[in-house]
Amino acid sequence: MTTIAIDGPAAAGKGTLSRQIADAYGFHHLDTGLTYRAVAKALLDAALPLDDETIATKVAGEIDLSGLDRSVLAAHAIGEAASKIAVMPDVRRALVEAQRAFSRKTPGTVLDGRDIGTVVCPDAEVKLYVTASPEVRAGRRHQEIIANGGKADFATVLADIARRDARDMGRADSPLRPAEDAHLIDTSTMGIEAAFQAARAIIDAALK
Template sequence: MPHSNIPVITIDGPTASGKGTVAHRVADHLGFHLLDSGALYRLTALSALRRGTDMKDEHALAKVAEHLTVRFNGGHIYLGTEEVGNAIRAEEVGNTASKIAALPAVRQALFGLQLGFRETPGLVADGRDMGTVIFPGAKCKVFLTASVEARAQRRYKQLIDKGFSANMDDLLEDLQSRDARDTQRAVAPLVPAEGAHILDTSEMTVDEAVAKVLGWYAHS
């Protein structure tokens, strides 16, 4: 199948909107590959923090991004041979990832890596600019959102379940800061792609959200 004919579903949205969980479930249902693009920025942040890279050195951070060895496998995320799914969820890594994601050189460094995930039989790509920048010709585009309060509750539960400490007020403030950074950055700001289906999951279960996306894809 020609590369451009391989179907892609993009699921974009703000931090803790549930897009990662929905993307996993949709990919599993369809037997598609998964691209968690947010994880690429978190992996870059984790690598940079471990190396002691200067967070103000855009060129050095782009070099870190260029040399990532990444693999997604059944909900697990590997950096080289190390499983780092929990390590990249730490708040320091998330905050760092949000900041370096605003850097044009880092975004450019990860562009080709993201395109490479498009393989048969199809791809579900989750992130912030999947439908606007990386896969603008995607067969089905979704913009998944939720109120900041609902997202803070989800992030709180996620962190507690993984054994991290969490404070609700801090999470609310953090999400609002990330939203502002993501929507106001000069390069690839967080906005719904043209023709995207808007899905507010504030009052929805994961099953309901997955069913909605699968329905849209079936009729796309």
């Protein structure tokens, strides 16, 4: 059983890279950010409050991580709700336990998020930290919004990326940072295929 932990800031490419790696090795994949969105959606669907940690924690303990639908959970309203419950310590603890249970699936798993290598799976056989400059990440996010028929200006997206980085890196509970033994992959000047080949070389060397 092998666990690959992939961390990094928003729009660095870690989600696409994680899915490619899981496909290449025949491993199970979990985008841990979706687990918070799944709890938020369950609360919204049941018209439950988003500021009650006891209720949110109970819902978090009942979420099925095997059937998370990215297209549904990507909705803006769900993301806004998820940001409110993601700061609740008891919710984080419940979801970390669920994520750890997922990481023990055979033959192996790829988990991506903000605190996989540092908190969720500190004993992962391979740890990658995927990053890129804020300007490059904002450009990718901006293009994604336009491609999906939305409207946004680059400056607003860049400011949003900066705010999210500050929130993720500055929080007291499980801040975003590379694990001490993580391999850094900077995708600022890399296409996804180059990033995948770099990751694969690291993984193959670690698994020998």
